[in-house]
Amino acid sequence: MSVTPEAPEIRPFSFEFPEAELEDLRRRIEATRWPEKETVTDQSQGTQLATIQELARYWASEYDWRKVEAKLKALPHFITEIDGLDIHFIHVRSKHENALPLIVTHGWPGSIIEQLKIIEPLTDPTAHGGDAADAFHLVIPSMPGYGFSGKPTTTGWGPERIARAWGELMKRLGYTKYAA
Incomplete structure:
Protein backbone atom coordinates (compact mmCIF):
# COMPACT_ATOMS: atom_id res chain seq x y z
CA MET A 1 0.00 0.00 0.00
CA SER A 2 1.26 3.43 -0.81
CA VAL A 3 -0.09 6.54 0.84
CA THR A 4 0.37 9.94 -0.72
CA PRO A 5 2.28 12.29 1.63
CA GLU A 6 -0.48 14.90 1.71
CA ALA A 7 -3.22 12.37 2.41
CA PRO A 8 -4.70 11.93 5.88
CA GLU A 9 -3.58 8.90 7.82
CA ILE A 10 -4.52 5.38 6.84
CA ARG A 11 -4.38 3.20 9.95
CA PRO A 12 -4.25 -0.59 10.25
CA PHE A 13 -7.45 -1.95 11.79
CA SER A 14 -8.13 -5.08 13.82
CA PHE A 15 -11.15 -6.38 15.70
CA GLU A 16 -12.14 -8.83 18.43
CA PHE A 17 -15.51 -10.31 19.34
CA PRO A 18 -15.55 -11.85 22.81
CA GLU A 19 -17.43 -15.15 23.13
CA ALA A 20 -19.66 -13.54 25.77
CA GLU A 21 -20.98 -11.08 23.16
CA LEU A 22 -21.74 -13.89 20.72
CA GLU A 23 -23.52 -15.87 23.46
CA ASP A 24 -25.54 -12.78 24.38
CA LEU A 25 -26.54 -12.32 20.74
CA ARG A 26 -27.65 -15.95 20.51
CA ARG A 27 -29.71 -15.56 23.72
CA ARG A 28 -31.39 -12.41 22.38
CA ILE A 29 -32.22 -14.09 19.07
CA GLU A 30 -33.69 -17.09 20.90
CA ALA A 31 -35.74 -14.74 23.13
CA THR A 32 -37.41 -13.01 20.18
CA ARG A 33 -41.11 -12.34 20.70
CA TRP A 34 -42.71 -13.20 17.38
CA PRO A 35 -45.76 -11.47 15.88
CA GLU A 36 -48.81 -13.38 14.71
CA LYS A 37 -48.57 -15.24 11.41
CA GLU A 38 -49.41 -13.15 8.36
CA THR A 39 -52.94 -13.38 6.97
CA VAL A 40 -51.90 -14.18 3.39
CA THR A 41 -50.03 -17.11 1.83
CA ASP A 42 -47.72 -14.97 -0.32
CA GLN A 43 -45.20 -12.20 0.41
CA SER A 44 -47.60 -9.31 -0.21
CA GLN A 45 -47.40 -8.46 3.52
CA GLY A 46 -43.63 -8.81 3.59
CA THR A 47 -41.35 -11.69 4.40
CA GLN A 48 -43.32 -14.53 5.90
CA LEU A 49 -43.01 -15.29 9.61
CA ALA A 50 -41.81 -18.87 9.01
CA THR A 51 -38.96 -17.58 6.83
CA ILE A 52 -37.80 -15.11 9.47
CA GLN A 53 -38.10 -17.73 12.22
CA GLU A 54 -35.97 -20.16 10.21
CA LEU A 55 -33.36 -17.44 9.62
CA ALA A 56 -33.29 -16.63 13.35
CA ARG A 57 -32.96 -20.33 14.21
CA TYR A 58 -30.01 -20.59 11.78
CA TRP A 59 -28.30 -17.50 13.25
CA ALA A 60 -28.83 -18.70 16.82
CA SER A 61 -27.76 -22.32 16.39
CA GLU A 62 -25.87 -22.98 13.14
CA TYR A 63 -24.10 -19.85 11.89
CA ASP A 64 -20.35 -20.13 12.52
CA TRP A 65 -19.17 -16.59 13.18
CA ARG A 66 -15.70 -17.79 14.17
CA LYS A 67 -15.21 -19.32 10.70
CA VAL A 68 -16.16 -16.03 9.02
CA GLU A 69 -14.10 -14.07 11.54
CA ALA A 70 -11.02 -16.17 10.67
CA LYS A 71 -11.51 -15.42 6.96
CA LEU A 72 -11.81 -11.72 7.71
CA LYS A 73 -8.78 -11.65 10.01
CA ALA A 74 -6.64 -13.24 7.29
Missing part, protein backbone atom coordinates in the same frame (compact mmCIF):
# COMPACT_ATOMS: atom_id res chain seq x y z
CA LEU A 75 -7.05 -10.05 5.24
CA PRO A 76 -5.43 -6.61 5.62
CA HIS A 77 -7.91 -4.14 7.17
CA PHE A 78 -7.54 -0.36 7.42
CA ILE A 79 -9.42 2.75 8.57
CA THR A 80 -9.17 6.32 7.33
CA GLU A 81 -11.29 9.37 8.07
CA ILE A 82 -13.07 10.81 5.04
CA ASP A 83 -15.46 13.74 5.27
CA GLY A 84 -15.56 13.45 9.06
CA LEU A 85 -16.34 9.72 9.11
CA ASP A 86 -14.10 6.72 9.76
CA ILE A 87 -14.18 4.47 6.70
CA HIS A 88 -13.09 0.85 7.07
CA PHE A 89 -11.73 -1.06 4.10
CA ILE A 90 -9.91 -4.21 3.09
CA HIS A 91 -6.97 -3.65 0.73
CA VAL A 92 -5.55 -6.72 -1.00
CA ARG A 93 -2.84 -6.11 -3.56
CA SER A 94 -2.27 -8.67 -6.28
CA LYS A 95 1.11 -10.31 -6.66
CA HIS A 96 0.80 -9.54 -10.39
CA GLU A 97 2.69 -6.34 -11.16
CA ASN A 98 0.28 -4.75 -13.66
CA ALA A 99 -2.92 -5.47 -11.74
CA LEU A 100 -5.71 -2.93 -12.20
CA PRO A 101 -6.95 -1.28 -9.00
CA LEU A 102 -10.62 -2.11 -8.41
CA ILE A 103 -12.92 -0.74 -5.73
CA VAL A 104 -15.80 -3.09 -4.87
CA THR A 105 -18.80 -1.86 -2.90
CA HIS A 106 -21.40 -3.99 -1.13
CA GLY A 107 -25.08 -3.13 -1.34
CA TRP A 108 -27.83 -1.97 1.00
CA PRO A 109 -28.18 -3.91 3.25
CA GLY A 110 -25.01 -5.89 3.06
CA SER A 111 -21.40 -6.06 4.09
CA ILE A 112 -17.88 -6.79 2.97
CA ILE A 113 -18.54 -10.44 3.81
CA GLU A 114 -20.39 -10.65 0.48
CA GLN A 115 -17.10 -9.94 -1.29
CA LEU A 116 -14.87 -12.52 0.44
CA LYS A 117 -15.42 -15.13 -2.27
CA ILE A 118 -14.10 -12.85 -5.05
CA ILE A 119 -10.83 -11.78 -3.44
CA GLU A 120 -8.65 -14.76 -4.38
CA PRO A 121 -9.88 -15.17 -7.98
CA LEU A 122 -9.50 -11.45 -8.69
CA THR A 123 -6.14 -10.86 -7.00
CA ASP A 124 -4.56 -14.14 -8.14
CA PRO A 125 -6.30 -15.25 -11.33
CA THR A 126 -3.42 -17.56 -12.33
CA ALA A 127 -4.13 -19.74 -9.29
CA HIS A 128 -7.70 -20.11 -10.57
CA GLY A 129 -6.97 -20.93 -14.20
CA GLY A 130 -6.90 -17.33 -15.38
CA ASP A 131 -4.31 -15.00 -16.83
CA ALA A 132 -2.09 -12.52 -14.95
CA ALA A 133 -3.47 -9.76 -17.19
CA ASP A 134 -6.83 -10.25 -15.45
CA ALA A 135 -5.47 -9.44 -11.96
CA PHE A 136 -6.78 -6.68 -9.69
CA HIS A 137 -5.62 -4.84 -6.59
CA LEU A 138 -8.82 -4.85 -4.50
CA VAL A 139 -10.15 -2.14 -2.23
CA ILE A 140 -13.32 -3.26 -0.44
CA PRO A 141 -14.77 -0.55 1.84
CA SER A 142 -17.56 -0.90 4.38
CA MET A 143 -20.21 1.65 3.50
CA PRO A 144 -20.91 4.38 6.07
CA GLY A 145 -23.02 2.95 8.88
CA TYR A 146 -22.19 -0.65 8.00
CA GLY A 147 -19.64 -3.11 9.35
CA PHE A 148 -16.63 -1.39 10.83
CA SER A 149 -17.17 2.03 9.18
CA GLY A 150 -18.44 4.91 11.26
CA LYS A 151 -22.13 5.71 11.49
CA PRO A 152 -23.10 9.06 9.96
CA THR A 153 -24.63 11.51 12.41
CA THR A 154 -26.25 13.55 9.64
CA THR A 155 -28.19 12.74 6.50
CA GLY A 156 -26.68 12.94 3.05
CA TRP A 157 -24.57 9.80 2.78
CA GLY A 158 -26.29 8.64 -0.41
CA PRO A 159 -24.71 7.10 -3.51
CA GLU A 160 -23.17 10.37 -4.78
CA ARG A 161 -21.45 11.22 -1.50
CA ILE A 162 -20.25 7.65 -1.05
CA ALA A 163 -18.86 7.68 -4.60
CA ARG A 164 -16.92 10.88 -3.80
CA ALA A 165 -15.61 9.27 -0.60
CA TRP A 166 -14.50 6.19 -2.55
CA GLY A 167 -12.71 8.46 -5.04
CA GLU A 168 -10.91 10.10 -2.13
CA LEU A 169 -10.03 6.70 -0.67
CA MET A 170 -8.50 5.53 -3.95
CA LYS A 171 -6.54 8.78 -4.22
CA ARG A 172 -5.18 8.30 -0.68
CA LEU A 173 -4.05 4.81 -1.64
CA GLY A 174 -2.11 6.31 -4.55
CA TYR A 175 -4.36 5.05 -7.31
CA THR A 176 -4.88 7.59 -10.11
CA LYS A 177 -6.71 5.16 -12.41
CA TYR A 178 -9.02 2.39 -11.26
CA ALA A 179 -12.24 0.56 -11.99
CA ALA A 180 -15.32 0.24 -9.81
Whole structure:
Protein backbone atom coordinates (compact mmCIF):
# COMPACT_ATOMS: atom_id res chain seq x y z
CA MET A 1 0.00 0.00 0.00
CA SER A 2 1.26 3.43 -0.81
CA VAL A 3 -0.09 6.54 0.84
CA THR A 4 0.37 9.94 -0.72
CA PRO A 5 2.28 12.29 1.63
CA GLU A 6 -0.48 14.90 1.71
CA ALA A 7 -3.22 12.37 2.41
CA PRO A 8 -4.70 11.93 5.88
CA GLU A 9 -3.58 8.90 7.82
CA ILE A 10 -4.52 5.38 6.84
CA ARG A 11 -4.38 3.20 9.95
CA PRO A 12 -4.25 -0.59 10.25
CA PHE A 13 -7.45 -1.95 11.79
CA SER A 14 -8.13 -5.08 13.82
CA PHE A 15 -11.15 -6.38 15.70
CA GLU A 16 -12.14 -8.83 18.43
CA PHE A 17 -15.51 -10.31 19.34
CA PRO A 18 -15.55 -11.85 22.81
CA GLU A 19 -17.43 -15.15 23.13
CA ALA A 20 -19.66 -13.54 25.77
CA GLU A 21 -20.98 -11.08 23.16
CA LEU A 22 -21.74 -13.89 20.72
CA GLU A 23 -23.52 -15.87 23.46
CA ASP A 24 -25.54 -12.78 24.38
CA LEU A 25 -26.54 -12.32 20.74
CA ARG A 26 -27.65 -15.95 20.51
CA ARG A 27 -29.71 -15.56 23.72
CA ARG A 28 -31.39 -12.41 22.38
CA ILE A 29 -32.22 -14.09 19.07
CA GLU A 30 -33.69 -17.09 20.90
CA ALA A 31 -35.74 -14.74 23.13
CA THR A 32 -37.41 -13.01 20.18
CA ARG A 33 -41.11 -12.34 20.70
CA TRP A 34 -42.71 -13.20 17.38
CA PRO A 35 -45.76 -11.47 15.88
CA GLU A 36 -48.81 -13.38 14.71
CA LYS A 37 -48.57 -15.24 11.41
CA GLU A 38 -49.41 -13.15 8.36
CA THR A 39 -52.94 -13.38 6.97
CA VAL A 40 -51.90 -14.18 3.39
CA THR A 41 -50.03 -17.11 1.83
CA ASP A 42 -47.72 -14.97 -0.32
CA GLN A 43 -45.20 -12.20 0.41
CA SER A 44 -47.60 -9.31 -0.21
CA GLN A 45 -47.40 -8.46 3.52
CA GLY A 46 -43.63 -8.81 3.59
CA THR A 47 -41.35 -11.69 4.40
CA GLN A 48 -43.32 -14.53 5.90
CA LEU A 49 -43.01 -15.29 9.61
CA ALA A 50 -41.81 -18.87 9.01
CA THR A 51 -38.96 -17.58 6.83
CA ILE A 52 -37.80 -15.11 9.47
CA GLN A 53 -38.10 -17.73 12.22
CA GLU A 54 -35.97 -20.16 10.21
CA LEU A 55 -33.36 -17.44 9.62
CA ALA A 56 -33.29 -16.63 13.35
CA ARG A 57 -32.96 -20.33 14.21
CA TYR A 58 -30.01 -20.59 11.78
CA TRP A 59 -28.30 -17.50 13.25
CA ALA A 60 -28.83 -18.70 16.82
CA SER A 61 -27.76 -22.32 16.39
CA GLU A 62 -25.87 -22.98 13.14
CA TYR A 63 -24.10 -19.85 11.89
CA ASP A 64 -20.35 -20.13 12.52
CA TRP A 65 -19.17 -16.59 13.18
CA ARG A 66 -15.70 -17.79 14.17
CA LYS A 67 -15.21 -19.32 10.70
CA VAL A 68 -16.16 -16.03 9.02
CA GLU A 69 -14.10 -14.07 11.54
CA ALA A 70 -11.02 -16.17 10.67
CA LYS A 71 -11.51 -15.42 6.96
CA LEU A 72 -11.81 -11.72 7.71
CA LYS A 73 -8.78 -11.65 10.01
CA ALA A 74 -6.64 -13.24 7.29
CA LEU A 75 -7.05 -10.05 5.24
CA PRO A 76 -5.43 -6.61 5.62
CA HIS A 77 -7.91 -4.14 7.17
CA PHE A 78 -7.54 -0.36 7.42
CA ILE A 79 -9.42 2.75 8.57
CA THR A 80 -9.17 6.32 7.33
CA GLU A 81 -11.29 9.37 8.07
CA ILE A 82 -13.07 10.81 5.04
CA ASP A 83 -15.46 13.74 5.27
CA GLY A 84 -15.56 13.45 9.06
CA LEU A 85 -16.34 9.72 9.11
CA ASP A 86 -14.10 6.72 9.76
CA ILE A 87 -14.18 4.47 6.70
CA HIS A 88 -13.09 0.85 7.07
CA PHE A 89 -11.73 -1.06 4.10
CA ILE A 90 -9.91 -4.21 3.09
CA HIS A 91 -6.97 -3.65 0.73
CA VAL A 92 -5.55 -6.72 -1.00
CA ARG A 93 -2.84 -6.11 -3.56
CA SER A 94 -2.27 -8.67 -6.28
CA LYS A 95 1.11 -10.31 -6.66
CA HIS A 96 0.80 -9.54 -10.39
CA GLU A 97 2.69 -6.34 -11.16
CA ASN A 98 0.28 -4.75 -13.66
CA ALA A 99 -2.92 -5.47 -11.74
CA LEU A 100 -5.71 -2.93 -12.20
CA PRO A 101 -6.95 -1.28 -9.00
CA LEU A 102 -10.62 -2.11 -8.41
CA ILE A 103 -12.92 -0.74 -5.73
CA VAL A 104 -15.80 -3.09 -4.87
CA THR A 105 -18.80 -1.86 -2.90
CA HIS A 106 -21.40 -3.99 -1.13
CA GLY A 107 -25.08 -3.13 -1.34
CA TRP A 108 -27.83 -1.97 1.00
CA PRO A 109 -28.18 -3.91 3.25
CA GLY A 110 -25.01 -5.89 3.06
CA SER A 111 -21.40 -6.06 4.09
CA ILE A 112 -17.88 -6.79 2.97
CA ILE A 113 -18.54 -10.44 3.81
CA GLU A 114 -20.39 -10.65 0.48
CA GLN A 115 -17.10 -9.94 -1.29
CA LEU A 116 -14.87 -12.52 0.44
CA LYS A 117 -15.42 -15.13 -2.27
CA ILE A 118 -14.10 -12.85 -5.05
CA ILE A 119 -10.83 -11.78 -3.44
CA GLU A 120 -8.65 -14.76 -4.38
CA PRO A 121 -9.88 -15.17 -7.98
CA LEU A 122 -9.50 -11.45 -8.69
CA THR A 123 -6.14 -10.86 -7.00
CA ASP A 124 -4.56 -14.14 -8.14
CA PRO A 125 -6.30 -15.25 -11.33
CA THR A 126 -3.42 -17.56 -12.33
CA ALA A 127 -4.13 -19.74 -9.29
CA HIS A 128 -7.70 -20.11 -10.57
CA GLY A 129 -6.97 -20.93 -14.20
CA GLY A 130 -6.90 -17.33 -15.38
CA ASP A 131 -4.31 -15.00 -16.83
CA ALA A 132 -2.09 -12.52 -14.95
CA ALA A 133 -3.47 -9.76 -17.19
CA ASP A 134 -6.83 -10.25 -15.45
CA ALA A 135 -5.47 -9.44 -11.96
CA PHE A 136 -6.78 -6.68 -9.69
CA HIS A 137 -5.62 -4.84 -6.59
CA LEU A 138 -8.82 -4.85 -4.50
CA VAL A 139 -10.15 -2.14 -2.23
CA ILE A 140 -13.32 -3.26 -0.44
CA PRO A 141 -14.77 -0.55 1.84
CA SER A 142 -17.56 -0.90 4.38
CA MET A 143 -20.21 1.65 3.50
CA PRO A 144 -20.91 4.38 6.07
CA GLY A 145 -23.02 2.95 8.88
CA TYR A 146 -22.19 -0.65 8.00
CA GLY A 147 -19.64 -3.11 9.35
CA PHE A 148 -16.63 -1.39 10.83
CA SER A 149 -17.17 2.03 9.18
CA GLY A 150 -18.44 4.91 11.26
CA LYS A 151 -22.13 5.71 11.49
CA PRO A 152 -23.10 9.06 9.96
CA THR A 153 -24.63 11.51 12.41
CA THR A 154 -26.25 13.55 9.64
CA THR A 155 -28.19 12.74 6.50
CA GLY A 156 -26.68 12.94 3.05
CA TRP A 157 -24.57 9.80 2.78
CA GLY A 158 -26.29 8.64 -0.41
CA PRO A 159 -24.71 7.10 -3.51
CA GLU A 160 -23.17 10.37 -4.78
CA ARG A 161 -21.45 11.22 -1.50
CA ILE A 162 -20.25 7.65 -1.05
CA ALA A 163 -18.86 7.68 -4.60
CA ARG A 164 -16.92 10.88 -3.80
CA ALA A 165 -15.61 9.27 -0.60
CA TRP A 166 -14.50 6.19 -2.55
CA GLY A 167 -12.71 8.46 -5.04
CA GLU A 168 -10.91 10.10 -2.13
CA LEU A 169 -10.03 6.70 -0.67
CA MET A 170 -8.50 5.53 -3.95
CA LYS A 171 -6.54 8.78 -4.22
CA ARG A 172 -5.18 8.30 -0.68
CA LEU A 173 -4.05 4.81 -1.64
CA GLY A 174 -2.11 6.31 -4.55
CA TYR A 175 -4.36 5.05 -7.31
CA THR A 176 -4.88 7.59 -10.11
CA LYS A 177 -6.71 5.16 -12.41
CA TYR A 178 -9.02 2.39 -11.26
CA ALA A 179 -12.24 0.56 -11.99
CA ALA A 180 -15.32 0.24 -9.81
